[in-house]
Amino acid sequence: MSENAHNPHTGRDGDNHPEGHDHAEEHEPIIHEAAPSYYEILEISIRELLTEKGILRPEEIRRQIEVLDSRSPALGAKMVVKAWLDPAYRSRLVQNGNAAAEEMGISIYDNTKLTVLENTPGVHHVIVCTLCSCYPRPILGLPPDWYKSKEYRSRTVREPRAVLAEFGTLIPEEVQVIVQDSTASERYMVLPLRPAGTENFNAEELEALVTRDTMIGVALPSISN
Amino acid sequence: MSTENLVKHLPNDIGGTGSSDDKIHIFERDLYPWEKRCHALLDVLDYHKIVNTEEKRRGTENIGSEMAGKLSYYEKWIVSASNLLLQKGVLTPDEIAVKTAEVAKRYNLVL
Amino acid sequence: MKSATDYNPATYTVGEQVRIAMKFPVGHYRVPMYMRGRTVTISKNLGRHINPEEEAFGRNAGNESWYYMVRIPQTELWQEYNGPDTDMLEIEIFENWLEPIKKDIT
Numbered sequence: 001m002s003e004n005a006h007n008p009h010t011g012r013d014g015d016n017h018p019e020g021h022d023h024a025e026e027h028e029p030i031i032h033e034a035a036p037s038y039y040e041i042l043e044i045s046i047r048e049l050l051t052e053k054g055i056l057r058p059e060e061i062r063r064q065i066e067v068l069d070s071r072s073p074a075l076g077a078k079m080v081v082k083a084w085l086d087p088a089y090r091s092r093l094v095q096n097g098n099a100a101a102e103e104m105g106i107s108i109y110d111n112t113k114l115t116v117l118e119n120t121p122g123v124h125h126v127i128v129c130t131l132c133s134c135y136p137r138p139i140l141g142l143p144p145d146w147y148k149s150k151e152y153r154s155r156t157v158r159e160p161r162a163v164l165a166e167f168g169t170l171i172p173e174e175v176q177v178i179v180q181d182s183t184a185s186e187r188y189m190v191l192p193l194r195p196a197g198t199e200n201f202n203a204e205e206l207e208a209l210v211t212r213d214t215m216i217g218v219a220l221p222s223i224s225n
Numbered sequence: 226m227s228t229e230n231l232v233k234h235l236p237n238d239i240g241g242t243g244s245s246d247d248k249i250h251i252f253e254r255d256l257y258p259w260e261k262r263c264h265a266l267l268d269v270l271d272y273h274k275i276v277n278t279e280e281k282r283r284g285t286e287n288i289g290s291e292m293a294g295k296l297s298y299y300e301k302w303i304v305s306a307s308n309l310l311l312q313k314g315v316l317t318p319d320e321i322a323v324k325t326a327e328v329a330k331r332y333n334l335v336l
Numbered sequence: 337m338k339s340a341t342d343y344n345p346a347t348y349t350v351g352e353q354v355r356i357a358m359k360f361p362v363g364h365y366r367v368p369m370y371m372r373g374r375t376v377t378i379s380k381n382l383g384r385h386i387n388p389e390e391e392a393f394g395r396n397a398g399n400e401s402w403y404y405m406v407r408i409p410q411t412e413l414w415q416e417y418n419g420p421d422t423d424m425l426e427i428e429i430f431e432n433w434l435e436p437i438k439k440d441i442t
Binding site: 158 | 382405425
Binding site for chain 2: 360392393394
């Protein structure tokens with residue numbers, strides 16, 4: 001295979017960052033009309049073989065892509081804001097994340113168990129998966145590359161405060177940091193603290209503050225943004 | 226030096242091994258279409274328990290440390306899926322060889 | 337009527353101190369190296385689930401076992417930990433990885 005056929009489609013993540021990248025310049029996805037990489041060819045081949053054998057139907061893949069596309073941090077944000085506004089929902093959410101998601105019409109399609117980690121003025125949670133990339137996909141969508149990266153996965157359990165600082169999040173010494181290594185059957189979402197000064201915000205305005213990163217625990221909701 | 230640690234300590238098990246010099250590359254990007262298709266494929270294989278999620282994870286770990294270090298996230302997934310479908314007798318090596326050559330030809334590529 | 341869990345009750349209770357085994361599976365595992373041999377406190381009983389270490393070899397049903405949330409102070413995990421003594425780490429561990437704390441014989 002030619003070299004230029006290899007690069008644009010690899011989707012290399014932080015597990016294997018090419019050296020010497022200027023990370024500040026890395027935000028734009030590269031759109032190439034280049035030939036598919038070997039791995040894309042393998043993906044097409046496996047999918048077609050399974051379809052030809054009648055093991056999968058093409059519409060199952062298409063439907064699942066639609067499911068993936070329908071999930072984003074907006075769903076988690078709705079749950080968080082409902083918990084902020086409705087104490088009864090908050091306790092149901094902390095008690096049973098799956099039921100609280102499904103009550104809002106959000107199916108936990110991957111059959112995982114959702115556990116909500118409640119931040120308090122004295123406790124801050126942050127989530128990492130050191131063994132792979134466990135993530136609450138049904139309510140947050142697919143994880144960002146940095147969440148799957150070697151750097152985040154290898155460092156967060158050992159120096160969470162330094163990692164949080166790289167995200168611009170400084171947690172005071174008097175606040176306990178609890179790192180959740182998500183490695184087995186549960187999936188976690190952080191329920192962040194509602195920021196001060198939002199007493200007059202409506203639900204929509206509050207949802208805008210609840211970003212993906214606040215539900216992973218690497219950021220705090222802030223009205224200054 | 227003993228090689229037993231290569232067996233006992235899987236390459237994906239990296240918690241606590243990083244140093245503060247390994248800064249986190251914080252950026253956003255959309256998945257490439259093939260990556261999303263690959264994700265959906267493995268989800269559907271899990272729904273049917275043809276390859277479950279945990280088997281797929283095992284498959285991404287059991288590719289040796291060289292591949293583990295060099296392949297991207299979804300590259301590992303599709304290699305893992307291929308190996309597992311072969312091990313389970315769902316696909317044969319030759320079927321993959323013939324099909325990948327055929328797909329490559331559509332794009333005027335030779336593997 | 338008795339359920340299966342009445343006959344297979346959880347071995348450990350919330351608040352109890354236990355040790356994570358120092359053992360070495362081959363092929364696949366869900367207990368990271370950095371947790372092996374550590375003394376931890378059970379913070380939550382998470383119920384029963386198929387052990388992912390078995391699921392990874394195609395066992396999709398049956399044989400569920402207890403698993404727990406456990407916690408350990410960061411300062412016990414990492415000698416040079418940079419943060420207050422109250423900082424914690426939590427992780428899920430299946431019962432087959434837990435051992436009662438052995439009392440000193442001397």
